[in-house]
Amino acid sequence: MNEQKIEFYKGPAGGWGALNSVKNALLRQDIPIKGAKTLLSANQPDGFDCPGCAWPDRNHHSTFEFCENGAKAVAAEATARRAGPELFAKYTVTELLQQSDFWLEDQGRLTHPMVYDAESDKYLPIHWDSAFALIARHLNGLPDPNQAIFYTSGRASNEAAFLYQLFVREYGTNNFPDCSNMCHEPSGSGMRPQIGVGKGTVTLQDFEAADAIFIFGQNPGTNHPRMLAELRDASRRGARIVSFNPLRERGLERFQDPQSKMEMATLGSTPISSHYFQLRVGGDLAVVKGMAKHLLERQEAGESVLDAEFIAQHTVGFDAVADDIRAEPWDVIVEESGLTQEQIRAAADVYIGARSAIFCWGMGITQHMHSVATIQMMGNLLLMRGNVGRPGAGFCPVRGHSNVQGDRTMGIWEKPPAALLDRLGQVFGFEPPRAHGYDTVEAIQAMLDGKGKVFFALGGNFAAATPDTHATWRALRQCDLTVHVTTKLNRSHVVHGRQALILPCLGRTEIDMQFGGPQGVTVEDSMSMVHISSGINPPASEHLLSEPAIVARLADATLAGRSRTPWLWLIEDYARIRDKIEAVFDDFKDFNTRVAQPGGFRLRNTASERVWATPTGKATFFAHPVPRDTPTHRARRRMQGKQRDAIVFTLFTTRSHDQYNTTVYGMDDRYRGVFGQRRVVFIHPEDIRALGMKDGDWVDLMTVWDDGPEPSAGPPGHAVPGVGGTVRRADKFKLVAYDIPRGNLAAYYPETNPLVPLSATAIAAGTPTSKAIPVLLVPHRGELADGAVASEAATTAA
Numbered sequence: 001m002n003e004q005k006i007e008f009y010k011g012p013a014g015g016w017g018a019l020n021s022v023k024n025a026l027l028r029q030d031i032p033i034k035g036a037k038t039l040l041s042a043n044q045p046d047g048f049d050c051p052g053c054a055w056p057d058r059n060h061h062s063t064f065e066f067c068e069n070g071a072k073a074v075a076a077e078a079t080a081r082r083a084g085p086e087l088f089a090k091y092t093v094t095e096l097l098q099q100s101d102f103w104l105e106d107q108g109r110l111t112h113p114m115v116y117d118a119e120s121d122k123y124l125p126i127h128w129d130s131a132f133a134l135i136a137r138h139l140n141g142l143p144d145p146n147q148a149i150f151y152t153s154g155r156a157s158n159e160a161a162f163l164y165q166l167f168v169r170e171y172g173t174n175n176f177p178d179c180s181n182m183c184h185e186p187s188g189s190g191m192r193p194q195i196g197v198g199k200g201t202v203t204l205q206d207f208e209a210a211d212a213i214f215i216f217g218q219n220p221g222t223n224h225p226r227m228l229a230e231l232r233d234a235s236r237r238g239a240r241i242v243s244f245n246p247l248r249e250r251g252l253e254r255f256q257d258p259q260s261k262m263e264m265a266t267l268g269s270t271p272i273s274s275h276y277f278q279l280r281v282g283g284d285l286a287v288v289k290g291m292a293k294h295l296l297e298r299q300e301a302g303e304s305v306l307d308a309e310f311i312a313q314h315t316v317g318f319d320a321v322a323d324d325i326r327a328e329p330w331d332v333i334v335e336e337s338g339l340t341q342e343q344i345r346a347a348a349d350v351y352i353g354a355r356s357a358i359f360c361w362g363m364g365i366t367q368h369m370h371s372v373a374t375i376q377m378m379g380n381l382l383l384m385r386g387n388v389g390r391p392g393a394g395f396c397p398v399r400g401h402s403n404v405q406g407d408r409t410m411g412i413w414e415k416p417p418a419a420l421l422d423r424l425g426q427v428f429g430f431e432p433p434r435a436h437g438y439d440t441v442e443a444i445q446a447m448l449d450g451k452g453k454v455f456f457a458l459g460g461n462f463a464a465a466t467p468d469t470h471a472t473w474r475a476l477r478q479c480d481l482t483v484h485v486t487t488k489l490n491r492s493h494v495v496h497g498r499q500a501l502i503l504p505c506l507g508r509t510e511i512d513m514q515f516g517g518p519q520g521v522t523v524e525d526s527m528s529m530v531h532i533s534s535g536i537n538p539p540a541s542e543h544l545l546s547e548p549a550i551v552a553r554l555a556d557a558t559l560a561g562r563s564r565t566p567w568l569w570l571i572e573d574y575a576r577i578r579d580k581i582e583a584v585f586d587d588f589k590d591f592n593t594r595v596a597q598p599g600g601f602r603l604r605n606t607a608s609e610r611v612w613a614t615p616t617g618k619a620t621f622f623a624h625p626v627p628r629d630t631p632t633h634r635a636r637r638r639m640q641g642k643q644r645d646a647i648v649f650t651l652f653t654t655r656s657h658d659q660y661n662t663t664v665y666g667m668d669d670r671y672r673g674v675f676g677q678r679r680v681v682f683i684h685p686e687d688i689r690a691l692g693m694k695d696g697d698w699v700d701l702m703t704v705w706d707d708g709p710e711p712s713a714g715p716p717g718h719a720v721p722g723v724g725g726t727v728r729r730a731d732k733f734k735l736v737a738y739d740i741p742r743g744n745l746a747a748y749y750p751e752t753n754p755l756v757p758l759s760a761t762a763i764a765a766g767t768p769t770s771k772a773i774p775v776l777l778v779p780h781r782g783e784l785a786d787g788a789v790a791s792e793a794a795t796t797a798a
Contacts, residue, residue, distance in 0.1 A: 221251015
């Protein structure tokens, strides 16, 4: 393990630090030569799509179309390490449970299907046919198909996702919790009623034409590094980039492009943000409403800052929203945003001065109680100046996993539209279930209540990614069967049901050989571009199956004698699957022909054409008050009179730079200056002093929630949990003095996921509110809390 230290990072994002990190990632996985060759095929027309984020590809003829964290994802998948039957023979599941998440995935690629043996507490090899038969027996033995839950990761291809949703609906349920439920669900929930589509309206070409780019709750330097090249180019041509983020993120400050010979040779860099506002956690709605209020005030002072023609021709509801904005007091906006009135007006003036503007956002917006309202308020601001449906302007939700948007397009949705179900029934000759299924949080609750008996996951790491870790683990352990399709070992495989299977699949980088020859799969990026992905490496094991093959063979075993779908015929040639996709979705007309073109094709986006697929046929303004009853507000009221000088903080969870979603590649967070460790909490220096503590002290975090215990007396500035209620805590975190607004904290997930209550969800979207958790800091008591996550003590044992 690297030396544990906190050391301020002085360099820019990208540059030599990124190249050195890529080199180390390849060396660590024992694949320096093979890995370098593999990287050169990432995001190429004849290569594979990066298994990391969903940011679009700029130049399909460029040799280098990968970033630092994409390289880590590719290296982790193409690793020479193997986690075969020998590993499982060496360790019991109880012993594996004690290992850190980093250790589990670092064992390498899984090679054989494995079944849990309760007597020995070990996973044992199993033949594929026997595995499918076991799952089929469990599924067909359920009295109600709705007792089965089918999770989906955003890495599944369009072909796999389409077959998966078809199989599950032929089986008889719409229980499709997926990773969208935990990240950008509010984006679709907010945008669909407002502009008629749940996807972003911009393309990469719009970034070339934008006069201003506003970035809310996003850290592209770590989560979408290739986006920095677009921001760099925009900055260099004079576009204003306005960032709203509680933390000072290096990727939003300066970027050294590894593909720029001049910047690399001179150690130069490009400033990214022209304006950087460190608002309070959750203060985005107040900021955006304040910007809209400034626009109205200037308009009413006689200036022409609104696009009156666009508003009149293309929208409804403006007058009511304008009245609501006028009525919102500035003192409330300032208090809840954490910014001054002058700062908010300055941001609004940048917007007014831009002929075209793009609004980008990430999970710093979506994982809040009022996320849907915030997104619709951003939409209001865009609509006020006609910034949608023209060059250089529009909505840009920046999604995470490489095909999370495509999975939803293919029908992975617990609330499917009737038109989709009608078409599936027509094409495949069955009556799809109509009742809505469970989303992620509802699925966890269903398993806890005994209503979910079988849990099947097409990828992902459900046990680590989800909120309320202790509740989620109890839920999974109550299942009769848990099944995980995966490439590598992770936490979800050692938190299992009474019976359990691990089904190893091909990775994105590997050759998928079927009866009809090597196959390519398709993915849809964050800007609705659909393109082909073809692996180039031999499979990690001869025993691996592709995701489409796993789904088709399971469907064939489960639905034998009652399905008209030719499952095994479809996977002989994936072009046949794409023909079926075309038959169901009109936007995929001539699918096989169009996807064969370099770069693929873009799906139609009606809002970008100013065609509004809403009930009124127009874009809609929505009024939303600035929230004054957030979980933190309620927690602070609850603490009044309970504990002298107790400080309720708002914690938001975040990734380190050596991490993608729940996959931890290493123990460093280079840009934030954290090395060799992960159990840290970022806090303002004055807040440390207010607690009577010092930088580097160890603390435990405890959630203040409605179902928690009443706090009892403790030292000044602290609270101790009382008797009764649900105690949610995460123990032994090091205080790190950091540039963050007072009253706010940041720490890494999944270590802090135990703090997120299952009932803490976004209004109208159901997304866990992991970016706004009211917590108390308690001096570390020297031992882990009773019932704490099993791997906490081993998290830094890399």
